[in-house]
Structures are given as C-alpha cells and as structure tokens.
Amino acid sequence: MYDFHIHSDFSIDSKAPMESIVKSAIDKNLRTICFTDHVDFEATKEKLDLMFRPLDYFRDINRVKYKYKEQIEILSGVEIGMQPHLSNRYYDFINAYGFDFVIMSIHSIEGMDIFYDFASSELGPEDTLNLYYDEILKNLSVFDEFDVLGHIDFIDRYISDFDVNRKYNQFMEKIEAILKMLIDKGKGLEVNTGALRYGLENFHPKPQILQLYKDLGGEIITIGSDAHIATHVGYEYKAAERMLREVGFKYIYVFRERRKFPIQIL
Numbered sequence: 255m256y257d258f259h260i261h262s263d264f265s266i267d268s269k270a271p272m273e274s275i276v277k278s279a280i281d282k283n284l285r286t287i288c289f290t291d292h293v294d295f296e297a298t299k300e301k302l303d304l305m306f307r308p309l310d311y312f313r314d315i316n317r318v319k320y321k322y323k324e325q326i327e328i329l330s331g332v333e334i335g336m337q338p339h340l341s342n343r344y345y346d347f348i349n350a351y352g353f354d355f356v357i358m359s360i361h362s363i364e365g366m367d368i369f370y371d372f373a374s375s376e377l378g379p380e381d382t383l384n385l386y387y388d389e390i391l392k393n394l395s396v397f398d399e400f401d402v403l404g405h406i407d408f409i410d411r412y413i414s415d416f417d418v419n420r421k422y423n424q425f426m427e428k429i430e431a432i433l434k435m436l437i438d439k440g441k442g443l444e445v446n447t448g449a450l451r452y453g454l455e456n457f458h459p460k461p462q463i464l465q466l467y468k469d470l471g472g473e474i475i476t477i478g479s480d481a482h483i484a485t486h487v488g489y490e491y492k493a494a495e496r497m498l499r500e501v502g503f504k505y506i507y508v509f510r511e512r513r514k515f516p517i518q519i520l
C-alpha cells in the first residue's frame with residue numbers, strides 16, 4: 255500500500271505528529287508514505303499564507319525517514335493551494351526545495367477559501383461548480399510545476415442540496431477539458447479516498463470522471479487518504495485499487511524526486 259496524501263501537524267488543520275502517522279502506517283503494512291502538508295499562499299480574504307517552515311519540515315521528515323528506514327519508505331511532498339496569480343511564487347517555492355511529489359489542489363476561488371469563506375456565499379450549486387471548474391482550467395493554463403491534480407471534484411463536499419451523482423453531466427465538458435490538459439502536460443490525477451469521510455458516496459474523482467480520464471488516454475494515478483489523523487493513513491486503499499481495476503487501470507504511480515514509477519495493481 256502506498257499513501258501519497260497525508261497531513262501531519264505541519265498543516266494548519268492537523269494535530270498529528272509525523273511519528274504517530276509513521277507508526278500507524280507501519281502497523282497497517284504500508285510500503286511507502288508521502289507527507290503532503292499544506293502550503294496555501296494568500297489562502298484567506300486577508301491574504302494570509304497558511305504554510306509550514308520548510309527547513310523544519312524537511313528536518314522532521316528526515317528524522318523519521320532515518321529512524322524507520324528498515325520498516326517503511328517515507329517521502330516528502332507538498333499540497334499547494336493554487337490560484338492563477340500565484341504561479342510564479344509557487345514555482346520559486348517548489349524549486350527552492352527538494353520535494354519528492356507535488357499535489358496541486360484548488361482550495362480557493364477568486365481569493366476566497368472554499369472551506370472558510372465560500373461555503374457561506376450566496377451562489378447556488380450550479381454557479382459554484384462552474385466557477386470552481388473554470389478556476390481549475392485557469393490554473394492549469396498558467397502552471398506546470400506539479401505532479402498530480404488533487405481531489406478534482408472536492409467542491410462536492412461543500413455544496414448541499416445537489417445530487418452530485420445524477421446532475422453532473424452539465425459539468426463534464428469542462429471536466430473533459432481539464433483532463434485533456436492534464437494528459438497533454440503529462441500530469442496525473444489523484445484518487446482521494448478521504449471523500450468518503452465527508453459523507454460523499456464516492457472517492458474523488460467520482461467513477462464517471464475516472465472513466466473519462468481513462469478513455470481519453472490518462473494513465474497517471476496516485477492514491478491518497480488525505481489523512482489528518484494517524485488512524486486515517488491508508489484509508490480505504492484496497493477499495494480504491496478495486497475501483498481502479500474495475501475502470502481498467504493496471505497501474506498506480508508513486509513519485510520520488512518528482513519522477514514517476516509505476517506500481518502494478520494486484
């Protein structure tokens with residue numbers, strides 16, 4: 255098992271020390287984990303940077319990496335909250351440090367954090383979804399320095415009274431454009447099992463999006479739990495593999511030093 259989306263207490267929304275996560279991963283027989291703590295530049299209306307201190311982050315990762323090197327492989331990644339005007343800042347940040355893996359996620363739309371600010375906005379679900387997918391397209395057109403797009407339909411967590419499984423067709427054209435851009439750029443798509451913990455019926459992405467990615471020729475998939483507590487590491491990994499197999503994928507990918515390596519789905 256390989257978990258490529260994990261938050262320790264270097265993220266503002268996690269209290270889990272790295273070592274507790276590592277121990278939980280070893281207990282569950284994970285082979286490789288990659289910490290992907292949050293860096294969200296200008297995350298709020300007040301333009302606060304929500305991030306860790308990189309040197310402390312790498313020092314602590316290296317500490318557990320060395321201590322547990324016989325039992326598990328530990329990698330250093332980051333989940334960046336992308337906004338189009340921040341592309342140069344993120345480019346410089348990522349290239350200043352030796353990350354193994356970079357997830358690009360969209361946590362804010364037009365300067366408003368989806369979790370903190372947007373949920374209370376007046377927009378209806380259709381407008382919210384349109385804005386969100388347009389924002390992903392904008393980000394993809396200005397930024398390349400990442401490996402996978404995180405939780406593509408994560409906005410579903412924040413729209414209530416909308417049947418996301420049945421009423422999604424109207425957004426599939428935009429989603430197809432996003433998937434095509436990812437494929438053209440050689441970037442991957444993350445399967446994020448955390449969705450189930452938010453009361454959604456499916457992982458991110460929902461099967462129809464994953465199927466479309468496959469049909470368009472997409473191959474690069476990573477699996478991540480989006481754990482913010484130690485016990486969630488490796489969450490529903492086998493179910494994710496099963497779903498990928500059903501859609502027709504034969505491999506998932508892991509990343510080391512920003513290079514991808516295929517792992518056969520058993």
Ligand SMILES: [Zn+2]
Pocket residue numbers: 333359361404405
């Ligand atoms: Zn995220």
Ligand SMILES: [Zn+2]
Pocket residue numbers: 259261333480
């Ligand atoms: Zn995350």
